[in-house]
Amino acid sequence: MKEITSAAFLVVFGGTIMALARRIPLGVPTDPLGPRAFPLALGAGMALCGVLLAVATLAFRAQPGRAGLLADAGEDEEVEAGPFSPGRLIGAVVATAGYLAAFERLGYLLATPIYVAAIMLIHGGVRGRGLVIAPLATTVLLYAAFRYGLRIPIPDGILEGIIRW
């Protein structure tokens, strides 16, 4: 099933790229290939891989053990990894997105401890005090390293102007 999904995805994605590539502006014509050739070929390549994948999967479905083009699709990864928790994954993604959104506006110093604490909570396995120490320590250490060590301006966000050490 995973194979068919992958194959379908490749065909759709490759096809979309080909369609988009057709509309790339030509610019100043210099080289014979132009800006469209590469994307077009790559889109076609991906779509072709999808088609071949689908064909191979369907054709060999009746014959298990025929490795080579197919092989297992990452099943062994899951077995050793343990139970899957979609909630945690979504939580981590949302938390990170939020961190990025707040980074420049709130500023690094406010956003980072919140983010680190959030990820630790989502990850699980944390005791109370650790939830406070680790975020603060990480925030301060990174700030020192970047601002004073490397002299890179990290945004202060709403604290800008207030902090001037």
Next chain:
Amino acid sequence: MNFLQSLLTGFATALQGWGLLVMVAGVAWGIIGGAIPGISGAVAMALALPYTFGMDAATALVMLAGVWAGANYGGSIPAILMRMPGTPGSAAALMDGYELTRQGHASKALGISLVCGTIGGLISIIVLIAMVVPLGNLVLAFGSPETFALALFGLTLIAGLSEKSFLKGLASGFFGLLLTTIGLDTLTGSIRFTFGRSELLSGVDIISIMIGLFAVSEMFWQIAHPRRVAMEPVSRAHTAFPTFAELRAVGRATFVGTIVGLIVGIMPGAGATASSFVAYNEARRWSKRPDLFGKGSMEGVAAPETANNAVQGGDLVPTLALGIPGSNSAAIMLAALILHGIVPGPFLLSKHPALVFTLFAGLILVNLLMIPVGIVILRGCLVALRLAPPALVASILAIIVVGTYAADLFILNPLLALIFGIVGYGMRVYGFSAAATVLGLVLGFLAESELRRSLLISLGSWTIFFTRPISAALMVLTFGVLVYPAVLHIRDRWRLRQTLAGTATGPAHK
């Protein structure tokens, strides 16, 4: 003054006064800068540049050389320990390095990276010193067709990275190649795949994508799959350094890495990243245990790490001989020269011999200094692994965001890391190869632009790739590399059929 005397004087100059301290500081800065994801060697050097204003030209160059060498090693630290390439050049070492960490051999992997990298760097510097002028002329023989042929050769590695599923690996590689087309096209002025966003005009940031595909996806994976048992704890005797026997075992890979790094380094346009992947590929081809690659092969760490350090000598060839930088890092060295009032170019050696020899001496010294400084920092980093998983994962994610933000001060880069973290996660679930995508990313831009430029040079003729000797050789090599396994496969199947049919028995095959 003859050559050896000049060199010895160079050593004396480099070591006088604060020289040694400056070199140590440079190397340390480079290792730490390289270790921070998002900060590449060139960025670390650029950050050090203002500090060099007060120094004289020779000291400035030597310090920057130290940063450069340090960063080449530094990038492998997070790559091996946390699956997070600190610099693009360490992405190739990540594949086996992280596996080794999972097996509890983090320290050995890091040790190999350090020692082999130093060896590669030293050899390339010695070659540079000995042959800078003749090599300078050789650079001019490497034009667009040769560079394209090399990129194509490097892309054949996709076949090797797609162990699980060739078609999916190929598609992953195509995807990586596709990503490099985003942005302004230098050859026609056309704008591709930016959907109106000006932030994408210069293309996507490769390192942010790499970090997303490898490190962010790994962090998300660990969060989404809470383990009852923590990852292999590093606290025990796993701080052991590689033994002499182990170092000798990776000798062949180191040799391969040095050669590849030298050649690719001399070619302008291809740098540490390309060389590390090509070296990985070649080391695997010539290895006695190719099956170990991808599962924790020491050679899989030695070869790319040697190559990305060996590029330093090669990069300096066009830089010193022609005044044209061979890479971004070399460009900063040139900038330092210019800012100190020295004009780079083919006359640099004859007009400022003392400076050049001091630089040579300094390059040797900083590569040697990498070992002690590297060991100290390495031990410090190993301590980090003792953090409890929640804190470690959270800190890594925070470092990723800040680090990718820091280089260009653009929120787009951390966003790319996040997006490709999700993409990488999905690829892992569905059996695609993130490594193949990264390979496509690394070589894609070079492949496309040099291909098109070659056609311009040849005035439209496709035969140019075969009429020029170096390019023809590389093309034949590429073809052979693709065809050979297929030929073997067919031969093995034929033999199998023979055996099953009960006729002549061939020698047992794998």
Next chain:
Amino acid sequence: MRMHRSARTMFVLIFSIVLVLALAPMRGLTQQDFPTRPITFVVGFAPGGGADVFARALADSAKGILPQAIAVENRAGAGGTAANAYVSGRPADGYTLLFAHAGSSIITPLITNQPQLKWDAFDPVARIHGEEEWLFVRPDAQWKTPEELITFAKANPRRVRVAGSAIGGIDSFVVLAWEKAAGISLQYIPHEGGGPAALTFLGGNAEMLVGNVSEVFQHIQARRAVPFLVASERRSSIFPTVPTMKEKGWDVVYAQWRSVMAPQGVPPSRIAALTTAFQKALGATSWKRFNENAKAVDLFLGPAEFRQFLVNEEARLTRVIDDLGLRRR
């Protein structure tokens, strides 16, 4: 009017105080009070490149003239316009400056249809210096004069290969404009920068090179490159025997000028302070040496004249952009 002595004293005292206060320079309005902290000079290109080196050299030369240091900040991306975007969002207090040249402040914003990133969305501070655009050939070239080249090019369209930097950069404009003016068809080979272009030329893969002298000066001395034409108003003092395009009848004049700009709305007194400082910096030994090595000439223009120059420059470049059909719809 009769006043008490004490009242009169009081009056005189208060009057004096008010007079002194009125005449004394007010805090915050004097030149001396700007700058009180380091200034950031944002460059939209990678460290080590021409723009970056220029910025660092200028910052270095301004040390000692301005009471505070200028720190260079690299924000490469989007053809240099990432820096434009960033600086336009900064407070207009004179503490953030922007590096600008024709590509990043006129051509790229026009090509990508982003008027908010064009030069007129900023306050020009000063045009500093520039390098001339040259055409080079190899010593063994079959053409000894531009006329011979034109004859050959007309008989062999798209046969003469010219190496230069990316399409949309000044190099490409020189060649494309020259093609139009002379009625010839060349084969332009774009590269990511002047360095790679020089390599293609030196390696024998192109007959001509377009670019600045600084990139190939020592190669000229080593007899690997010969300056052939220069795209300037008058003959250059570096190679006075080389004819200009103009004197041959082709109106192709382009220079790679570099300048400083600021976000819109900076108080004029601060702009003036910066302009004066930069003008003085041009007299510094380190700057003179930099210019000398870079084979660049000082092209200093203050804010008003620079603005006028930019208006004309944009008009000129727009014509070429439209001719080439480069403008994004």
